[in-house]
Amino acid sequence: MRITVSAALALALALAAGVTQATSASAVADAPPSTDGVWRMDGYGTVLALRDGQLQEYQTTAVSCLKGFAGRQTRPGVYTTPDNVVLTVRTGHDRDRATVAIDGSAGHRKLKRIPELPDDCTRPAPSGPLADFDVFWHSFAENYPFFAAKGIDWENVRTRYRGKVRPDTTRDELFAVFRDMVTPLYDAHVAVGDSDKYFAQGRPGTDLPTEELDEKVKKYIVRRDLAKAHNLQNFANGRITYADLPGERGYLRISGFGGYAAEGASHSADRAVLDETLDTILTSQRTERLKGLVIDLRVNDGGSDLLGLRIAERLTDSPYVAYRKRARNDPADPTKYTRPEPIRVTPAKAPHYTGPIAVLTGGSTVSAGETFTQSLIPRPEGRVVRVGQPTQGVFSDILGRVLPNGMGAVLPNEQYLTSTGDTFDGPGIPPHLEEPVFTEEEFAKNRDSAFDRALNVLR
Numbered sequence: 001m002r003i004t005v006s007a008a009l010a011l012a013l014a015l016a017a018g019v020t021q022a023t024s025a026s027a028v029a030d031a032p033p034s035t036d037g038v039w040r041m042d043g044y045g046t047v048l049a050l051r052d053g054q055l056q057e058y059q060t061t062a063v064s065c066l067k068g069f070a071g072r073q074t075r076p077g078v079y080t081t082p083d084n085v086v087l088t089v090r091t092g093h094d095r096d097r098a099t100v101a102i103d104g105s106a107g108h109r110k111l112k113r114i115p116e117l118p119d120d121c122t123r124p125a126p127s128g129p130l131a132d133f134d135v136f137w138h139s140f141a142e143n144y145p146f147f148a149a150k151g152i153d154w155e156n157v158r159t160r161y162r163g164k165v166r167p168d169t170t171r172d173e174l175f176a177v178f179r180d181m182v183t184p185l186y187d188a189h190v191a192v193g194d195s196d197k198y199f200a201q202g203r204p205g206t207d208l209p210t211e212e213l214d215e216k217v218k219k220y221i222v223r224r225d226l227a228k229a230h231n232l233q234n235f236a237n238g239r240i241t242y243a244d245l246p247g248e249r250g251y252l253r254i255s256g257f258g259g260y261a262a263e264g265a266s267h268s269a270d271r272a273v274l275d276e277t278l279d280t281i282l283t284s285q286r287t288e289r290l291k292g293l294v295i296d297l298r299v300n301d302g303g304s305d306l307l308g309l310r311i312a313e314r315l316t317d318s319p320y321v322a323y324r325k326r327a328r329n330d331p332a333d334p335t336k337y338t339r340p341e342p343i344r345v346t347p348a349k350a351p352h353y354t355g356p357i358a359v360l361t362g363g364s365t366v367s368a369g370e371t372f373t374q375s376l377i378p379r380p381e382g383r384v385v386r387v388g389q390p391t392q393g394v395f396s397d398i399l400g401r402v403l404p405n406g407m408g409a410v411l412p413n414e415q416y417l418t419s420t421g422d423t424f425d426g427p428g429i430p431p432h433l434e435e436p437v438f439t440e441e442e443f444a445k446n447r448d449s450a451f452d453r454a455l456n457v458l459r
Contacts, residue, residue, distance in 0.1 A: 045142055058121050062142065064120060069085075105305060106306055145425075146187070146426065186203050187411075194407045209366055217298070217299050240252070250293045274311070292357070292458025297360060298365060302370075312376060313346060337415070357383065365428075370424070389431060395425055
């Protein structure tokens with residue numbers, strides 16, 4: 001599921017608090033026709049057990065099988081977790097094959113029916129600091145796609161750090177080991193946490209988005225960039241801002257792709273708020289009048305890819321493939337992936353804007369903010385110019401993992417491919433026109449070079 005790193009880690013920790021391994025294989029082995037049964041997911045190191053209106057995820061590695069999230073059936077084939085994440089499981093003509101779609105996540109994950117739970121899932125979990133280390137190491141070894149690109153020898157990391165773990169290693173010491181292991185990845189979609197500790201970091205030289213940074217930048221933009229704007233409005237719980245600029249240009253700022261409705265609301269509630277927002281902003285009159293649109297993603301904390309795609313659907317009148325998505329699919333071979341699934345943009349049945357666009361990005365453009373940026377690259381109308389700094393460089397949905405001792409970790413396991421089969425993971429999506437983004441010098445001199453450059457592009 002695609003949620004922010006901090007939310008994903010909180011979920012992983014909440015799941016870890018209830019981990020038990022006393023599940024009986026016979027409880028789910030006798031699968032009646034339908035989606036009931038035990039399913040292994042292509043990629044993701046995951047097994048799903050569905051029976052009697054309940055869903056249970058199992059997170060597997062070569063050395064472990066631990067319970068993950070759970071859900072209850074809310075209608076046939078549809079399961080909802082306590083955090084209002086909705087999973088839809090569908091079978092086709094082959095009753096032993098299925099797909100699962102997760103609200104907020106683009107694409108589908110393929111399932112294959114298996115006779116029963118793996119043996120590791122039906123016996124007590126390994127315990128002790130060394131077992132925690134092994135599950136942690138294997139979770140990355142079997143799922144993380146970017147070791148080669150980052151020049152990291154994960155086998156060497158195991159050799160270096162496992163000797164530091166003893167049967168009497170404390171939780172604090174173990175947390176420090178895990179933190180040190182993942183630090184060289186500099187991956188904002190990697191995090192480690194315990195009940196009172198949390199570690200995550202971005203690419204060197206960048207700042208991860210925070211509420212404080214978002215508020216600071218928003219006030220600065222309103223005072224400096226939008227002083228002569230009109231029709232300034234905030235929408236979607238303050239996460240979206242729109243203003244009409246002089247010269248028949250528009251300004252659309254998006255702080256994230258989620259959190260639009262009430263706290264804890266479902267993806268469908270966020271989608272409804274977004275649709276209402278877009279209907280208010282992109283009216284027929286405005287879309288016909290605008291000669292240019294600035295989309296500001298410079299502080300964007302990510303969220304749902306589907307919400308980003310929903311905006312892209314209002315920015316084209318021709319269907320196209322935004323990107324192709326695949327996941328690591330062989331624990332022993334990091335070069336093997338699932339078949340790439342094309343993720344499509346279909347024009348909305350509503351007013352849409354097809355004119356020139358300038359997209360503002362920076363190192364605080366993260367996750368779904370980046371996949372939305374990527375979705376505009378192949379826009380058939382073209383005329384999309386990126387201004388600012390490279391994005392953060394993390395695109396994958398976040399894979400949450402629990403450890404036997406109740407600690408949690410998250411990591412990426414997917415790639416979002418361009419039309420040429422490349423990815424922007426690591427260095428991020430580069431701008432066409434490079435300008436400083438919210439540096440101390442920019443603030444001190446009352447400048448917003450990227451914004452000003454975008455306006456010049458849209459003249």
